[in-house]
Amino acid sequence: MEITGLLSIDPGLESFKDHFRYRMQRFTNQKQLIEKYEGGLEEFSKGYLKFGFNREAGGIVYREWAPAAQEAQVIGDFNGWDGSNHRMEKNEFGVWSINIPDSGGNPAIHHNSRVKFRFKHGDGVWVDRIPAWIRYATVDPTKFGAPYDGVYWDPPPPERYQFKYPRPPKAQAPRIYEAHVGMSSSEPRINTYREFADDVLPRIRANNYNTVQLMAVMEHSYYGSFGYHVTNFFAVSSRSGTPEDLKYLIDKAHSLGLSVLMDVVHSHASNNITDGLNGFDVGQSTQDSYFHTGDRGYHKLWDSRLFNYANWEVIRFLLSNLRWWLEEYKFDGFRFDGVTSMLYHHHGINMAFTGDYNEYFSEATDIDAVVYLMLANSLIHNILPDATVIAEDVSGMPGLGRSVSEGGIGFDYRLAMAIPDKWIDYLKNKSDEEWSMKEISWSLTNRRYTEKCVAYAESHDQAIVGDKTVAFLLMDKEMYYGMSCLTDASPMVDRGVALHKMVHLLTMALGGEGYLNFMGNEFGHPEWIDFPREGNGWSYDKCRRQWNLVDTEHLRYRFMNAFDKAMNLLDEKYSFLASTKQIVSSTNEEDKVIVFERGDLVFVFNFHPENTYDGYKVGCDLPGKYRVALDSDAWEFGGRGRVGHDVDHFTSPEGIPGVPETNFNNRPNSFKILSAARTCVVYYRVEEKEGNHNSSDIGAANETLTDIAKLGDFEGINETSPADAVAKQEDLKAAQPSLIADDIATKANTETEEIEEETSDDK
Secondary structure, three states: OOOHHHHHHOHHHHHHHHHHHHHHHHHHHHHHHHHHHHOOHHHHOOHHHOOEEEEEOOEEEEEEEOOOOOEEEEEEHHHOOOHHHOEOEEOOOOEEEEEEEOEOOEOOOOOOEEEEEEEEOOOOOEEEEOOOOOOOEEOOOOOOOOOOEEEEOOOOHHHOOOOOOOOOOOOOOOEEEEEEOOOOOOOOOOOOHHHHHHHHHHHHHHOOOOEEEEEOOEEOOOHHHOOOOOOEEEEEOHHHOOHHHHHHHHHHHHHOOOEEEEEEOOOOEEOOOOOOHHHHOOOOOHHHOOEOOHHHHEEOOOOEEOEOOOOHHHHHHHHHHHHHHHHHOOOOEEEEOOHHHHHEOOOOOOOOOOOOHHHOOOOOEOHHHHHHHHHHHHHHHHHOOOOEEEEOOOOOOOOOOOOHHHOOOOOOEEEOOHHHHHHHHHHHHOOHHHOOHHHHHHHHHOOOOOOOEEEOOOOHHHHEOOOOOHHHHHHOOHHHHOOEOOOOOOHHHHHHHHHHHHHHHHHHHHOOOEEEEEOOHHHOOOOOEOOOOHHHOOOOOOOOOOHHHHHOOOEOHHHHHHHHHHHHHHHHHHOOOOOOOEEEEEEEOOOOEEEEEEOOEEEEEEOOOOOOEEEEEEEEOOOOEEEEEEEOOOHHHOOOOOOOOOOOEEOEEOOOOOOHHHOEOOEOEEEEEEEOOOEEEEEEEEOHHHOOHHHOOHHHHHOOHHHHHHHOOOOOHHHOOHHHHHHHHHHHHOOOOOOOOHHHHHHHHHHHHHHHHHOHHHO
16 A cells, blocks of 8 residues: 555645655554454454354353453353353463353343353452443443443344345435434433434434434443443443344434444543443553553543553454444444544643644654554445545544545544534624634635545534533523514524524535534524433433424424525535535625535525625626525525525626636626525526426425415515514415425335334334
């Protein structure tokens, strides 16, 4: 493998070519060693077929890597928790094993029975631990603070979930719905995998997302950790159901055309001893442990353990973990959490990365971790070439999103983590008049060339207690009592709903090659997330999603939700996220207007709080006729209907042909529009050869004002008050189809009914 590909993309990396050559050599050497001693990555990553509990001829074989143990036993319900007759043997590599013969032709350990690994360490003390490779773990819900137990999971064939649907084709660009199953219920309780599949997945598909990103799948004993303090890496979180229930969820997602990503945590592990991997650390040397020893083995801010990525068995464990989730559960890829912590010995603590390349390529770089990530991405794409793998990195490490073969680390996308910080700064600290169009545009487009980004205005990070979502920053307490359409909106709510739509579409259209939204933020969920804890009386009241708010027709939450549907549909039709054409032609500070082209669309954002511009000229590339594709000011999105959707906008040539500097805003053509205050409008170019395009474009899906007028008397609509307009829309509701992507929503509902029928036996 060569690194010339990466260096040719960014000549600034030439000074660090020795660094890239060194890590590539380390990667190559590691692969060769794995090939020599394990038969290659393919076999090496099937560790779960060797370690843990596995059925083999005539019995169950259990293996555990615990080189620090002096003696070892397997205990559980099957032997009355007395391991004296089930002592294990240790080989030269520190692996303990035992073959437990069948009893009367049946497994000696029954399915769904409890098991643990008991061992004596150097101090002569016996301890009980959950097996490292356990596939299911549960806790007695009636005993507060009780430790988890490992569970032997091997259901008989009739009880095993059988996948019915193939993986959907890989999307050109991911439109990701980030979700937490446990807090997805409208009731103050923990939701289940099956309830999420039946109740929430259809909502996600109806909103035109193509990917679901599931948080907190790996078992974690502390619910309030949001799933990031993992205790059992091969086990599904038992709070929401069984392994078969999770398979049902993923299969149903696939039936709806949704890919499913898993939020995987390989950056650290819970420091729990009795029920976590940390329990295998009994003071041994680092080569005999999953983690580094001493201070290096602890993350000071996260209060968690840090893996030793140079250790052979750690690499086996983590790579096998990735294969397990891909093959056993049919996940379609991963979002790697905490990548910054992995990349550097300082873990990003107290670091303010400036973009200086010396910050990325120095002795502070953890080459062992980098090599592991290169191995991980190589493996994932070998197993599933169409996998989507995303890195959460705040540092901006160059090459993170380039292929391993050209010297990169191999991720498909990186999260554009600076974007939400910019929006928070503006919404908290700047008046509307202080908003800089140039700064906003630069913040959204400031990403590494040829390294794809997933953009987001807010994720789960902005929804947790102590922080605020975009909607909450905009509308504050008025979200509780000012969202009824039965009265005119207050200035704060009117501004909030308008900017909520603009911020999210601008982020999607200009911020990256993919888009992400956290569950509930699409409609401006008013509550932050506060997991049950002693400080709130162990309440689940703010650890849920109030779907009733968006389902209530007279509340303004539905306007934001409708716009979310429409902007996802815009990409579904025009594929602008996947387009490499992105040209910002105007960032007018006085007018507070941003104009840009993405793909074949022209986007116009007017952030001015008061000024509406009639006859406003915007530049474009191709000549012809343009029409409205999406309008945030449309009535169905809670707007005022100031922009005519049945208007044809014809272009005029600009400047001297062949002399770009004489063009208008560096564009060879222009057309004039009405740009209303606090609105965003997207225009598409009409292809004359296709005839009247309007019947199949986004404008048709959203219903133009002309179409609405056919259904009722909407003359003088610009003079109609918002309350009256809503009332008229309600009167028309029975006479017209859903305003937003009704065909897709209907398709999703139909497929949902089909899978419910086909899987009724599994419930």
